[in-house]
Amino acid sequence: MSTLLSTDHEDAGQHGWQHRLHIDAPLLFALIGVSALGLIVLYSAGGEDMELVKRQMLRLGIAFGTMFAVAHVSPGLLRRLTPWVFTAGILLLLAVLISGTSSGGAQRWLDLYFVRFQPSEMMKLAVPMMVAWYLADVRLPPNRFQLLASGIMIAVPMLMIAKQPDLGTALLIASGGFFVLFLAGLHWRIMIFLGVLAGAAAPLVWHYMHDYQRQRVLTFLNPENDPLGTGYHIIQSKIAIGSGGLYGKGWLNGTQSQLDFLPERSTDFIFAVLAEEFGFIGILVLFAFYVFIVVRGILIAIQAQDTYTRLLAGSLSMTFFVYVMVNTGMVTGILPVVGLPLPAISYGGTSIVTLMAGFGILMSIQTHRKLLPT
Amino acid sequence: MLRQLTLKDHLHEYHLFSNRAITLLVICGLLLLALLSRLLYLQVIEHEHFTTLSEDNRVKLQPIVPNRGLIYDRNGILLADNFPSYRLEITAEQIDDMPSTLAELEEIIHIREIDRDRFDKLQARKPRFEAVPLRFHLSDEEVARFSVNRHRFPGVEIKAGLARHYPQGKLGVHAVGYVGRIDEQSLKNIDSSNYSGTTHIGKTGVEKTYEKILHGTVGVRQVETTAQGRVVRILKRTPPVPGQNLYLTLDSRLQAATEAAFGDYSGSAVALDPKTGDVLALVSMPTYDPNPFVNGIDYDDYAKLRDDKDEPLFNRALRGQYPPGSTIKPFIGLAGLEQGLTGVSSSTYCPGFYMLPGSTRKYRDWKRGGHGIVDLDIAITQSCDVYFYDLARSLGIDRLHDYLQHFGFGQRTGIDIVGELPGLLPSPAWKRQHNGEPWFPGETIITGIGQGFFLTTPLQLANATSVLANRGYWMTPTIIRAEQESGQDALLPHRSQIAETLSINDRENWDRVIHSMVDVVHSLRGTARGIGTDSPYRIAGKTGTAQVYGLKQDEEYDAETIPEELRDHALFIAFAPVDDPQIAVAVIVEHGGGGGSVAAPIARKMMDSYLLDEPV
Numbered sequence: 006m007s008t009l010l011s012t013d014h015e016d017a018g019q020h021g022w023q024h025r026l027h028i029d030a031p032l033l034f035a036l037i038g039v040s041a042l043g044l045i046v047l048y049s050a051g052g053e054d055m056e057l058v059k060r061q062m063l064r065l066g067i068a069f070g071t072m073f074a075v076a077h078v079s080p081g082l083l084r085r086l087t088p089w090v091f092t093a094g095i096l097l098l099l100a101v102l103i104s105g106t107s108s109g110g111a112q113r114w115l116d117l118y119f120v121r122f123q124p125s126e127m128m129k130l131a132v133p134m135m136v137a138w139y140l141a142d143v144r145l146p147p148n149r150f151q152l153l154a155s156g157i158m159i160a161v162p163m164l165m166i167a168k169q170p171d172l173g174t175a176l177l178i179a180s181g182g183f184f185v186l187f188l189a190g191l192h193w194r195i196m197i198f199l200g201v202l203a204g205a206a207a208p209l210v211w212h213y214m215h216d217y218q219r220q221r222v223l224t225f226l227n228p229e230n231d232p233l234g235t236g237y238h239i240i241q242s243k244i245a246i247g248s249g250g251l252y253g254k255g256w257l258n259g260t261q262s263q264l265d266f267l268p269e270r271s272t273d274f275i276f277a278v279l280a281e282e283f284g285f286i287g288i289l290v291l292f293a294f295y296v297f298i299v300v301r302g303i304l305i306a307i308q309a310q311d312t313y314t315r316l317l318a319g320s321l322s323m324t325f326f327v328y329v330m331v332n333t334g335m336v337t338g339i340l341p342v343v344g345l346p347l348p349a350i351s352y353g354g355t356s357i358v359t360l361m362a363g364f365g366i367l368m369s370i371q372t373h374r375k376l377l378p379t
Numbered sequence: 380m381l382r383q384l385t386l387k388d389h390l391h392e393y394h395l396f397s398n399r400a401i402t403l404l405v406i407c408g409l410l411l412l413a414l415l416s417r418l419l420y421l422q423v424i425e426h427e428h429f430t431t432l433s434e435d436n437r438v439k440l441q442p443i444v445p446n447r448g449l450i451y452d453r454n455g456i457l458l459a460d461n462f463p464s465y466r467l468e469i470t471a472e473q474i475d476d477m478p479s480t481l482a483e484l485e486e487i488i489h490i491r492e493i494d495r496d497r498f499d500k501l502q503a504r505k506p507r508f509e510a511v512p513l514r515f516h517l518s519d520e521e522v523a524r525f526s527v528n529r530h531r532f533p534g535v536e537i538k539a540g541l542a543r544h545y546p547q548g549k550l551g552v553h554a555v556g557y558v559g560r561i562d563e564q565s566l567k568n569i570d571s572s573n574y575s576g577t578t579h580i581g582k583t584g585v586e587k588t589y590e591k592i593l594h595g596t597v598g599v600r601q602v603e604t605t606a607q608g609r610v611v612r613i614l615k616r617t618p619p620v621p622g623q624n625l626y627l628t629l630d631s632r633l634q635a636a637t638e639a640a641f642g643d644y645s646g647s648a649v650a651l652d653p654k655t656g657d658v659l660a661l662v663s664m665p666t667y668d669p670n671p672f673v674n675g676i677d678y679d680d681y682a683k684l685r686d687d688k689d690e691p692l693f694n695r696a697l698r699g700q701y702p703p704g705s706t707i708k709p710f711i712g713l714a715g716l717e718q719g720l721t722g723v724s725s726s727t728y729c730p731g732f733y734m735l736p737g738s739t740r741k742y743r744d745w746k747r748g749g750h751g752i753v754d755l756d757i758a759i760t761q762s763c764d765v766y767f768y769d770l771a772r773s774l775g776i777d778r779l780h781d782y783l784q785h786f787g788f789g790q791r792t793g794i795d796i797v798g799e800l801p802g803l804l805p806s807p808a809w810k811r812q813h814n815g816e817p818w819f820p821g822e823t824i825i826t827g828i829g830q831g832f833f834l835t836t837p838l839q840l841a842n843a844t845s846v847l848a849n850r851g852y853w854m855t856p857t858i859i860r861a862e863q864e865s866g867q868d869a870l871l872p873h874r875s876q877i878a879e880t881l882s883i884n885d886r887e888n889w890d891r892v893i894h895s896m897v898d899v900v901h902s903l904r905g906t907a908r909g910i911g912t913d914s915p916y917r918i919a920g921k922t923g924t925a926q927v928y929g930l931k932q933d934e935e936y937d938a939e940t941i942p943e944e945l946r947d948h949a950l951f952i953a954f955a956p957v958d959d960p961q962i963a964v965a966v967i968v969e970h971g972g973g974g975g976s977v978a979a980p981i982a983r984k985m986m987d988s989y990l991l992d993e994p995v
Contacts, residue, residue: 247432266433303403315396
């Protein structure tokens, strides 16, 4: 572990190939590990459907390919492109709001004739990039004006996505922007003020929420209230996890999963399948991978050589963690049901590509460092 | 803003960042701990609870319906059996548009209004994933038509099962009874877990009385199912215990001969084996076919049966209450002998009417000119009313009531078929309670010839005759001869039970009364001499005529001018052979007129059938 986690400058020479290929081996191996575990669980969750696993492998291949490609974009170029990417993202979001095709009751997709594209996915990366770009040149911690400007950069895309409505992605974008601000040294006083403000705004938010979103919150507060309707997901998921016990029921033997009691078991609720079939031990293995990835990302951020890359790397790593926590919190019934997949495990979605692109940025930051003596 | 303020302090920013990054890692660690404790709580502390819930999800219990026991007559002729039948079932969960599915089904399968109603009711009660029957007894043609169109109806299935069938149709329906679909009311009286899956239950007759034995015990299939209820595999199977077969005491040949003997008459006849109490025949005419009732009879067909003026659904043998008329005379004669109020040699003069001292009211004898001087033998043989008016007065109503009670009048015989009525044996106490009036002496007089308030059922009359034939041993009438475990050859016979033994002062009194009853059939002046002349065995009997309509003081009874529904009921009781009684019968022919001319020939045919015909 210590060699894998070490990012000392001396190692750069030893791992010259990593620099040449712009690959961070520890991150890569951890991501491959999680993906492999994901495929194993997916095979069981999908009812031993090899086709499903193949499609997921194809998707993972594209995602890893994207990661390698992004890793070759130097941080400098990325930084120069940032305002353009952000502006393009905002315009695309506007396009979705105006003419986007409806999919699953929510307007998220933009039909580009050859591919259906989700601009909100792009904003997951563009928002932290933009805030980091803006704060890279100012003296940190940011002053009130800069905070306000950053706040607008975060709030505008977030509200546009929440309007689609896609609460989960909006949440991730907000947290991505927030982590940049936090790492930039956002004052604790202001955070407390923001927290109080958020608490006060809660009734207002409730007022503007969609019925299904309100339902999810109510269900979260009391799932037994509606055991056959919206509460069913949580109840069945808790049964799956709890009955898994310490060692699990064994691969392909989870009754909750195999007999259809667990809804959305290949996608949002796949964590419950893992918990049922591999038990607490299986969960520890998964979390070992996740923790390793987050810690590795933070270390890359700490060692980054300028403010832009540092803030960006830190924010991307933390957003990944939020991703994991929101999904597992939802599946275990300690957070409301927000439609977020379990990163690198859940089947489908374009989110895996965005996620891997984010790790591509981390790898780029790690491998484009100039070997300067400190 | 001063330029120097915007200058970046890289080292300061690095430290600021590192501090913040480490703070975040710590917060992450704490959140992770919270999540892991949640998981430990679910997976370790609450593990058993959730394991139970998971098993409840996965394992479902499915009932396996036991096969209903068969019903045979005493000679092994099948009266009720089960035959394969197909029913159409619909699982609501799998139907998108129920009304249009039903409309399309109607094009290929006949669906009656009653089927729809039942289906709607059942559907409201059952969970959506459970299949609910829409039609029973599909014809082969309907099964074929549906099979061809099957792909058009996901969620609609044909299931095979066993259905109750009565191969003898109308024969003995009032004894055997029938099964019908379980309704809300019968649900209350049964162990619903034993009946899960069972669709039919005994509604009348033996089918109802012996429901428990016939039904058997439900079996259980433990299956693993998906969330939608589809069975994945069978985990465990407890086979059902089939219902036991029943062998009735009924002789279906005798039953058939009796039903035929009634012709177009309504009425009832019961034949008992005096030695055992076996019910050999239990006839109520007219009869009806129970088969349509099994799967819900059409409203129109049911209304036709219900509104028929001859009341085929009415079980006259158990529930018909008729005045016994003169058939009561041997029993009253016995009471008189026992009390020493009459003797073989003592006689009365019959002028054709009777008057109570100090009253002008005339109680007529059926024979206008009177019988002249009569003793007990003549009084029974010729059915002299005046003799029994006088004897009833001498006995008094209380003694009369006590004696007749010993023969089972006014009380249920205890036969093992549900629905029996007790008849009515009047007494001053009963009248006070019921009418709030005192007992009048004239009411005692007419009780002496089985009129007035006195009512008996055909079964009671047959039972009393049987007691007479047994000279005091009263065997409880029973319809069950033996039970048989399904799949076994051995029969488990039912033991006959002595309900009561009548002890009398002088056992010769039995012979005296029976001798008079033999004279009824075999003497030249007997009222049933028509059936005695060519009989190869000796019969003891008594005729009776029960008034339906009270004649005024000086009115003539003329069968020709009186409408049929007001004509007298004809009765006859008998047992044979006299020396070794094997059969005791009671016959009531509604509005038949004379007991000797109408009822006695039916009884003779019954006894011939039972005593003379070669066994099958």
